Amino acid sequence: xxxxETKTEGLLHEFTITVPAAEIETFxxxxxxxxxxxxxxxxFRPGKVPPALLRxxxxxxxxxxxxxxxxxxxxxxxxEERDLRPVMQPKIExxxxxxxxxxxxxxxxxxxxxxxxxxFSKIKLERMVVKADxxxxxxxLERLAxxxxxxxxxxxxxxxxxxxxxxxxxxxxxxxxxxxxxKAEDYSLELGTGSFIPGFEEQxxxxxxxxxxxxxxxxxxxxxxxxxxxxxxxxxxxxxELRETAEAPIDDELAKKVGLEDxxxxxxxxxxxxxxxxxxxxxxxxxxxxxxxxxxxxxxxxPQSLVENEFEGIWGQFEEHRKKAxxxxxxxxxxxxxxxxxxxxDYRGIAARRVRLGLLLAEIGRLNNIxxxxxxxxxxxxxxxxxxxxxxxxxxxxxxxxxxAMQQIQAPLLEDKVVDFIFELAKVTDKNVSIDDLIKxxxxxxxxxxxxxxxxxxxxxxxxxxxxxx
Numbered sequence: 304x305x306x307x308e309t310k311t312e313g314l315l316h317e318f319t320i321t322v323p324a325a326e327i328e329t330f331x332x333x334x335x336x337x338x339x340x341x342x343x344x345x346x347f348r349p350g351k352v353p354p355a356l357l358r359x360x361x362x363x364x365x366x367x368x369x370x371x372x373x374x375x376x377x378x379x380x381x382x383e384e385r386d387l388r389p390v391m392q393p394k395i396e397x398x399x400x401x402x403x404x405x406x407x408x409x410x411x412x413x414x415x416x417x418x419x420x421x422x423f424s425k426i427k428l429e430r431m432v433v434k435a436d437x438x439x440x441x442x443x444l445e446r447l448a449x450x451x452x453x454x455x456x457x458x459x460x461x462x463x464x465x466x467x468x469x470x471x472x473x474x475x476x477x478x479x480x481x482x483x484x485x486k487a488e489d490y491s492l493e494l495g496t497g498s499f500i501p502g503f504e505e506q507x508x509x510x511x512x513x514x515x516x517x518x519x520x521x522x523x524x525x526x527x528x529x530x531x532x533x534x535x536x537x538x539x540x541x542x543x544e545l546r547e548t549a550e551a552p553i554d555d556e557l558a559k560k561v562g563l564e565d566x567x568x569x570x571x572x573x574x575x576x577x578x579x580x581x582x583x584x585x586x587x588x589x590x591x592x593x594x595x596x597x598x599x600x601x602x603x604x605x606p607q608s609l610v611e612n613e614f615e616g617i618w619g620q621f622e623e624h625r626k627k628a629x630x631x632x633x634x635x636x637x638x639x640x641x642x643x644x645x646x647x648x649d650y651r652g653i654a655a656r657r658v659r660l661g662l663l664l665a666e667i668g669r670l671n672n673i674x675x676x677x678x679x680x681x682x683x684x685x686x687x688x689x690x691x692x693x694x695x696x697x698x699x700x701x702x703x704x705x706x707x708a709m710q711q712i713q714a715p716l717l718e719d720k721v722v723d724f725i726f727e728l729a730k731v732t733d734k735n736v737s738i739d740d741l742i743k744x745x746x747x748x749x750x751x752x753x754x755x756x757x758x759x760x761x762x763x764x765x766x767x768x769x770x771x772x773x
Contacts, residue, residue, distance in 0.1 A: 317409065393411065415662070428730070510542050557569070
């Protein structure tokens with residue numbers, strides 16, 4: 304095998320590879336010998352078919368297989384001999400492949416950049432710590448009490464008010480004609496919830512039991528039923544009953560309604576749940592700061608093929624979102640005033656950031672022997688399967704039989720393990736903050752002292768850091 308490097312441009316390498324006809328013949332002979340053991344031809348016992356007859360009968364049909372096998376083995380050998388680690392499958396183009404002649408093909412590959420991780424002990428991070436205070440627990444209890452509120456019929460004669468439940472019969476008409484789904488009897492409607500067409504509930508406030516109310520409304524332009532969207536409608540409504548709501552008392556009985564022993568146990572569960580949520584939020588904030596630090600602290604060339612693939616995925620999602628927004632008649636556009644070319648520049652910056660950080664985290668994992676155990680994968684698959692009640696087994700089978708789907712689960716698990724590894728080495732200080740401080744949008748740019756350096760390295764990356772939390 305002769306390997307000639309014809310081009311080296313950054314991470315891109317191109318080769319011309321020639322495999323002598325004698326080696327091709329060896330591949331053909333070996334394959335025919337494998338077939339000889341099982342092939343049956345009239346007049347010959349298995350394994351006794353003459354080589355010349357076997358070659359005449361099956362030689363042409365196995366050449367495609369021989370080509371694929373030869374290219375696969377020789378290209379792999381060429382990369383191993385040169386210690387090249389491709390980031391994607393090599394691009395192969397066969398130049399010449401004829402019976403009895405040398406095989407000649409070209410191979411183009413982009414290789415992994417030389418990544419030298421920084422000293423993680425020099426990274427300084429701040430971890431926000433929030434304790435669930437009594438006010439937050441009280442608010443959670445009040446929401447729970449509201450969710451379990453009861454209602455009692457109003458005694459005497461009084462007008463309805465927001466918060467009351469009205470039991471009504473109604474018939475809706477558009478252009479004087481009833482429409483499908485516009486009629487109901489003994490329907491319980493809580494006033495003030497906004498669960499009906501805008502303007503409907505407000506017109507029932509002040510009504511009494513026995514009243515007949517003509518409600519005039521307009522269906523929203525984006526209403527789900529196209530035949531009603533944007534249309535004016537009139538509802539004939541009869542008030543049959545008025546009920547007054549009352550929130551459930553915050554006591555042991557409320558706790559029992561949600562399956563717990565008593566109120567103290569309920570408070571403890573709420574506190575633990577809140578602090579778990581706060582901890583997860585704080586970790587995401589700190590991870591974002593870490594990614595900014597890692598991006599600012601590393602400067603290496605990134606494979607353009609990976610950047611382009613990532614960009615195409617991002618742009619495809621953007622166009623799909625834009626198409627849906629137009630179909631729904633939404634006039635909200637956070638990118639208003641930017642041309643598609645300007646947006647593409649921004650999103651290429653995001654793609655470059657993702658690729659750079661992805662390669663860096665993968666290399667840190669490789670150098671430090673960080674990997675995902677089967678137990679980790681099983682736990683993640685089970686968590687995903689539980690999102691589809693009644694279909695858990697089908698989801699698990701899907702992952703086991705679909706390598707790409709399995710990779711989508713494995714990649715974030717590995718990333719989190721690498722991030723936790725760096726957290727252990729970095730200087731992390733805790734800071735007690737309020738919940739408002741925690742949920743406040745984090746500063747989008749890298750630390751001020753590193754902004755200038757990041758800008759010099761790659762202006763597009765600065766845009767990416769300001770636009771997306773990766």
